[in-house]
Amino acid sequence: MHTLMTVLGDTVVAAPALLVLLLGLTSLVGRPFGERTIGRLVHLLVGVGLAAAVALLIVMLIRGDRHVAIGLGNWVDIHSHSLHYHFAVKFLYDRLSVPFVILTFVLCGTIGQFGMKYMHREAGFNRFFTLYALFMLGMIVTSLAGTIETLFAGWELVGLSSAMLVAFYQERRSPVANGLRVWTVYRISDAALLFASVALHHMRGGGDFDGFLGDISWPEGVATLGPGQGFLVGSLLVVAAAGKSALIPFSGWLPRAMEGPTPSSAVFYGALSVHLGAFLLLRCSPILDLSWGLSAAVVALGLTSAIFAAFAGRVQTDIKSALSFASITQVGIIVAEIGAASLISIFWSPAVGQFLRYLTLIHILGHGCLRTLQFVRAPTLLHDYRLLENALGRHLPHETTLAEVVLPTGARTWFYRFALERGYLDSLLTKFVVAPVLFVFQACDAVERRAIERLAGERSLEEADAAPTGTLEELA
């Protein structure tokens, strides 16, 4: 039976990995598959992965196993008299990861089918599905990760594929600029997670979750770190989660990510990758239990993000942006639930806190499904509204809201401007973080150019002045 579980577990990871390998290799050598072949491969491998995940769930339920670790060995293992260092590749199948994996396969499979029609005869069809496969692999690896290094590997794959998909319509500037912004936020988040990963590795001698969360099934783990260590690592994990899940102050990237094709917006930013931050906090929730201050900060972060997004979503003029803020609202509430669960565990009852974590997981699963549906419905929804208004012969009637009754006009205007500017978060980040950094380095660059010119005794060779190294006709 254990062999069967190992085979099923390996299949869950191998299926998306094989899809990446096939689509990636053929693209690398310049011989991509046709649309039909790609479609078949996606159907087959997503189906196999989903079947293996469901079968594994059934086996675990029959056996009563709630915590199955399947190791693929050590990626790196150094054993000597002076050093013991290892990097394990381990996957964990438990009550958190298996539902998330099944959700991933279901939504990716749905969107894969949707995408085949949506992207039909699109110039970047192969590119889309290669990035889609990379994203799916990243999600599966992150969900199943049994070590923090494995989680980090999946995390990065998700980040890269997401940024590239935001910039999918790459012949226009706006998607590309937004793709870079998404990537920048992800790099900050990755840096925080990397530092947390290294700190954990350093503190516990390894990155296995069993090592620092206890060899107990989720959500019953107990962190084996000291309070100070837990606070440091927990803070880094919260920063990483905030970046990935578009919480304040990083919320600006999610609406901008709507530049990508609707299938990727639906499954990536609306349903799956936006929950990765919450998933990380759920996975490492025993660390949050070490510090009530950190847990309270998580609650505050979640609630603030939810309130902000609720305001901003109400003034959006396009459906996808509105939905993106709706996603942030729900993710904010989910994160607040995670923080609240930790506070309850600390001050009242660990059992109740654990129960709340189950609720949070259900919240994630339900929200993911709903948001995917809304996103893929979005293009036709606008069409439906137009039909409706054409039939009515006028715009749909406006319903008076509570805010219009209670708040004075000036206040409503202020809130409207605040929501329209998305809390001025982007402007603040640009003005007080990005611009000063760029200014400093641009100033250094100017100083260096002058210094080089003076030392070299000749002008700096800007690209406009350089003579071409050969003619294009020589290539013909």
Added chain:
Amino acid sequence: MSELHLPFIEAAILIPLLGSLVISRVGDPQRARRWSAGFAGLAFVASVAAWQDYDWLQRGLHAGEHVLEVQDRWRLLERVFAHKVFTIDQLSAPLLPLGALLYFLTSVATLRTKIRRFSFAGMLFSEAVLLATFSTKSPPLIVGLMIVGTIPPFFELRSRGSTGRIYALHMVLFAAMLVGGWLGTRAAAQSGHTSAVAAGVLLGAMLIRGGVFPFHTWLVHLFERASFGTALLFVTPMVGAYGALRLALPVAPDEVLRGLGVASLFTAVYASGMALVQRDVRRFFCYLLLSHSALVFVGLEMVKPVGLTGALCVWLSVGLSLGGFGLVLRALESRRGRLSLREYQGLYEHTPSLAVGFILTGLASVGFPGTIGFIGSELLVDGAVETYPSIGLGVVVAAALNGIALVRAYFLLFTGTRYQSSVSLRIVPREQFALLSFMALIFIGGFVPQWGVISRYYAAEEILEAHDKIVHHNDHDDDDEDDDDDDEEDDLDDFEGEEWLFEDLD
């Protein structure tokens, strides 16, 4: 000492040297390119054979032994010079094929638009000098070869109309510090001590060669004025790191190393920020390379097993990834001339393979999971955290900024607009071969890193043992001056200056 089965090392050095002489007489640039690829290919084969032969010999060691130095078969040059010339060990065995591969693929991937302005004869001569440098442990030879290696780029700068002044100033300073530092450490060793000042001067020379702030401007100027291929090949193998490991690390006190480690860390972060604001592709690449090279120095100067192993791993991964990355940029330049990062270029549709190569090799350099740089970066950060957490934070920040700069450059070069071209800009088979070779190594190293990491760990162990024996042994002697003089002299006999400087430690 063990011997290789055939004189692979000398073959790897003499073949490109011979090739340089032959090609210098060939007038036709196309023929020169083909012949240089042939000679460089043979040198690569010989260097791989040396490496594999070394590995094979090492498997014959008893359990628990990992240290092996191997001489060349027949030792032809040793018979001429009556002095041990070429030996390879755990550190240098993989560096030979790395260096040879870079030269081979650069010559293979050179397009017609560049062959008139790129000196293949000079390239092969530089290759011979590089491989000779990596093949010797003899300090005077390392010193001499490192100085000789700086000459060809200077002549190329002059031939391209540049004064070469900034390059010459830095290289003269480098040579002076290198010779002065080496003589100082030798003199100190002869009196049975180590000299922190001399070791510092020696390390300083290596940092100039490696382009650590503020001695990095020569690198920027070299990339701006010399041919891309020459600049790439001069810097990517990181000869400065090799010199630091062979000459300076064994004798430098930990405090000197840590101080210079801070300077290297500052350079890594500074260069990563500078890469973010560049408007020219060559300068962008130069700063990216500077940042990575400085990270290697940070690891070298940590003198801890994990950090040093990470640095040696990153050295190899950066050599491969940035070597491939540089070739992609060179291929783009061959098509479009000097590339600007001021506006979007939109080249993806015309050069999709180069775009994919750009992003994959670039991400490998910043340690993306699944690529050869991932494990090395993790080890480096882990080692940095072990030394000082703030150093670890600096390494992480540098890596993050490099990643942002890289993707920014990708978007500017390949997206944002639609480029119109009347001729095909598609990758040609030679370039595809070079690019796929790099990517294969990047991914194989990424998915199966164990063997490479273990080999770097053993090399790190060997280096640290030598460092501990000399530096900490001499520290111990300074503390125990009242000990029996005879006992001290007996101990010091093992470390007489001339012996450890000119002979390999057995």
